[in-house]
Amino acid sequence: MNIIHVIGFILMLIGFWGMLTQKNMIKIVLALAIVETGLQLVMVAFGFIKGRTAPILDSAELVNNPASMIVDPVPQALVLTAIVIGVAVNALMLTFVIRLYQKKKTLSITEYKDLKW
Amino acid sequence: MELQHGIIILMGLAMILSAILAMVVKDLISSVVAVGVVSLFASIIYLLLQAPDVAMTEAAIGAGLSTLIFLYALHKTKDAEEEND
Amino acid sequence: MIKKLFAAVLLVFMTVMLYQLYSNITEKSELSGVSRGYAERGASELGTQNIVTSIVVTYRGLDTLGEVSVLFIAATGVAVLLRRRKEDEPAVTAAKRQSSEILQTGTRLLTPIIIMFGVYIFINGHLSPGGGFQGGAVIASAVLLLFLSDINYKINHGLFNVIESFSGVFYVLIGILGLLLFGVNNFLDNRILPLGEFGTILSAGAIPVIYSLVGLKVGTELASIIDNMKKD
């Protein structure tokens, strides 16, 4: 459904904007999470087919002719994986932020540029 | 069908607003919660997209646990002075 | 300020890029390729009602195994990164406020119910929406509730480790069982168990078993992530 693509893309753009402008590391991670949410919306929307039902064959009608009645299940399966992986990555990223914070007592990303050039 | 469209557009607007809010507000807790709200709306949209599995996952993991982990992280870095962007 | 300007210009270009992508998307009207295969064969071949489950657990089971590993790595990584070392300054023990009696009692009542709900979700993964990941998340939230209600609550690491390890190892073993029973191409085949009657709880071969293992594994892993994040 095209409107959802639009929503997803806008969310991604907001996330990118946040990643580019927010100095707080937690906010950068949040921004990445927004990008991911937008992306996942787009992915699921790619599998949507108008007027069809969820890929759960809980009626005889569906069992008999699934291919013409359900939406594409593959993007859903992929997004399922992507969500879990995304959360795992975010958790790890936050751990890095916590540890970094303990080193310099600040969350500002601009303070962490000892490595450069 | 039209009604559904309207709902989606409304929710989309809400998501976009809370996403922007999450990026704009200074208070980190609000911004974490705002991102959680984005996920929550997303999971409703997934339902409308005939993806109940994804909806459940997004609600439980994306909106729930993820927000919680963020809050814990905030807790551990709480004496951070508020940054002005 | 100049940074925001740059970011804005870049965002404009990215918008144009995504717009081009968007404007070329054509709406889908038919299932094509593998999705048609899954839709048509999923039920008869693997005996699942929920096609997404058949894809997640069996057809693309390797992805799910990988996904579980990703969570496992993340949990381990969080634990390694937040481990306490000798040179770290001793944690300041903040005065811990006991939560109210009602909350504690409520939690004791609720926790088993929530856990049961989680188990229900992953056991029914092949029939209804939901599965190991969702169920696992629910189980983890039960543990979370325990943390919230009792500030001094400590998870039983021994038990957790055993559940975590064994659910993972059994998952791998079920995969190997396919290789041993059928042949080189049957890693993670759910048909090592009889498919049973379509639509019932004891159907779809090993899928409920696999999803239960996944649920336990995911639940313990998420809980351990939270546990590690909580520690100070």
Added chain:
Amino acid sequence: MVNPLYIVAILLGTGFLLPLISKAGRRISLTVFFMSLISVSAISYQWLWSFLFGGQTAAMFYTAGVEPPLSINFLIGYKEAIFLTAVNFMGLVGAIYMSTQIKETGYKAMVLFLLMVLGLNGLILTADIFNLFVFMEITSIATFSLVGMDLKLNSLTGGFKYMIAGGLASVFLLLGIIILYSLTGTLGIESMSQYVLNVDNIKLLSIGSFLLIFSFIIEMKQFPANGWAIDVYDGANPGITGLASATGTAAVFYSLYKIMPIVSDEILSIIIFTGSLTFIASNLMGLMQTNPRRMLGYSSVAQMGLVMAAAAWSVFSQNDGIFFTSVLPLLLNHFFAKAGLFWISGIIKKNDYRNWGVIRENKVLSGIFIVMVLALTGMPPFPGFWGKWNLVLDLAANYEFFWIFIILLGSLFEAGYMLRWLGVTLKKTSEKDIIAYDSYKVLAIEIINITLLAVSFFYFFRQNQGHLSYYLPYTAGLALLGLRSLPERFKGVLALTSIFFYGYMFLPLQTGFVFFFNAMFIFGAFVLTIATLNRKKRSSTFYGLLMLMTGSLIAIANADNILHFFISWEIMTVTSYLLIRRGNESEKESYSYIMFSLGGAFLILSGFAYAYSQNPEFLSFNILSMAQESSAAAFILISLGFLIKSAALGVHIWIAGAYSKAEDDVTPFISALLSKAGIFGFVMLLLTMGIPKTEYIDLAYILSWVGALTALIGTMMAIHEENAKRLLAYSSMGQVGYIILALSIMSGLGWTAAMFQMINHFLIKGVLFLAIAGVIYRTGTADMYKMGGLIKKMPWSFTAVMFGIIAISGVPPLTGFGAKWLLYEALIEKGWYLQTGAAFFASTVAFLYCFRLIHAIFLGQPKNEFRNVKEAPAWFIVPQYIFIMVIFLFSVFPKLLIDQITGIVDPIFGSGLTWQGGTAITSLGYWNGTTVMTIVGVIFVVLAAGLFIKSPKVQKVKQFNIVFSAERPETPELTHFAYEFFRPYRRALGWMIAPYAKNFWAAVTEWTLTISDSLRKIYTGNTQTYIFYILMMSVVLFYVTVGVK
């Protein structure tokens, strides 16, 4: 064959179980950890084995009992087996390297390590694009955790940057995957690459494949979206960095290679473009680095750019062969050398390369260090050399010259910083420091080193099947390197014996120019090696290097195709560099030498490539002559390379430094022998190609002026030198200028003159440099103003120098006269009167500096501090007089030599010289060496007798009979009568020697470094800047590939 899914099962099963096993104790968990790594390696080895020797064909394993593309499948073929083996091997060795750290951190580190290896294996094996994403995440997350594991600030910062970049990469990857899935309806890579052909929505397809590839461009750390990667390499623990740099990039690279068939040609060209841009930009930025780990980071990134571009090229040009002959060796070279060097940096732990001298305390490590640096700079016989060679030739065959230029320039930059590091480390002493040599770490590095050497020799034999006899000249050098612990003099005798034996066995078999040059090299090396027997200080490598260099000279002369020629040329360059670097305070000079030499070598290579592009089937020298179409380009490139080696005017600035800073008994080798390699190259070039005629410019004429001016300016520079070795170096430059001038005449007489002059120069420079070496050995200085009056102390050396300068200045009766006479004859015959004038003028001026050698060193007032010096040791004197005897022989009987030369030259050009008895007759005049010698001898005797009769009582003034009015002046130069002797000329002729070339090259260097410095400043260290670059790059590349509607 074991199902590769067991790799997944073993690693995951162990990973899952380790939390429980760890309760049984650390030792048990460590054992289990290693057992699983070993068993996984074993699975991949047996696959590789059966592919190599068992005739195994590619096999597919799918999961779930459902055939792909419905299910995920693993594909294992020859390439997969190679990559699996490499990755698992490195994983095992990496575990050994990191074992101390892993033990400290506990079982969790083992889990992370195992799962990282799992991810790497999965990346290589999987044939499903989404599964690829999952394995990519497994690899990345495990790597992130390992990077942050030591909890140091830099590791954490690097890790965070890494995660942000990885997060963005997965966003692009997922977007690309879903688009491609929606278009093709499949996720299997193979089926996708077929279905894309039927897709109607081309625009969306190209967007999707662009996004897919772009995420790999980020993962492959391409410029400019790679600042984070270099920070990771810099900040993280070297153990994990080395591992990630080797295995991580290899596996990600391979997965990129797998999906290349999906994408269109335009997108492949984007990969080629970014890859080569990264190669050159990162190497350029590497030039400004002082931190070795950052240096390695830049090099790593650059190498991956090259490998990626080469792989895309192999897919683009549908040439699978190039994958094995070029991409794989390039990758393996990087794989082993980079891991090894990162790991060494984990032992040495110095953040400034200038403090790396401490590595010399450990002989094993420093040897490995040299091997790995040379491997990274792409020297033979390491795999990188073969990869680059094959790639360049393949590109040439496809007329991709710009790409060749990029590769060679980037390689030159890379060699620039790697060799600077090597140069400092080889010699510079730094304060003593206690370095903890963790034995596990050293063991791991040694294993890597041995494997690198094994792989090198594998490629060496593969590339040289049936040509092994060509490498015979190197055996002595290699053997001496092996016997490095023997006493010095014993090794010297072995070297002498081997040269003699080689000459005795093989010289009689040769003919023509090959014989001529070989005879010179063998005889010269033999005589000059005698002087080295004087060495007392123990050195493990000196004779090995010396013999390798000699061997390379002989091999150059024996080369029968351009590959052999180029290999030997590179070996000669490296060994001579290492020899020069042995001299004290030679850091800057040897660096300038190697950079010019490598630049020259790359010019030669590009010239060869150009010629090869005309006839891609041949590698023989004949392709030079067959290169008809605009062969001038090839000629110019190759001759520029040889001109650099011959220190022609404009590219001569390395010569004085290199000659003067080399050890005193090494300089004669360089001047007398090494400088002839360039001449040999010219001879081969002119013989095969002639001088191509072009419409607008007369290349022969230009070359003649280059020769003439080199002769003139070299001589002019020599007269103002106060350092005897620098003086002789410039003299050498001038003399080689004559040879180039003579060769450019392209007539029988001209070439006879050239060869005669070459032999003359070879003999004389041998004498003079040895004599000076003897003087320096006794006096401890090369500055002439510090000497003086040594005639009484060192009469033998004095006599030798006297004969030498008579010969060199071209006055009768010695050989120099013959050489000049032939040259003038040839020039006049050709009608090049101006060049004749210049040469004649130069030859007159030459007498001025020659005179100084005698005058300043041996005549006049001796210095107090040298009152008690003795004659130079016999080890120096004997070879000098051997050379002098030969000079006299050829002076009296020039026919002996000239007959040899004309025997070779006349068949080519026709005869320009006839003989009447002992008299050489040309169209312009005649010369009879015997008569001249007799006449001169008679005059000498008559004059001497006259003098003796006229004033039998010569009053002898004691040399120290001089009175300073009150005190001795402080500065030694002021007490020397010959200090700045020719200063008056400077006013008149100074413009000729103004340091134009020096200033020019200094400006080039400075500009390069400035660009490098400003370029690297884009990596501000701010994560947000890196995010900006990544997104910006996506936009830019998007518009380049997909474009706006």
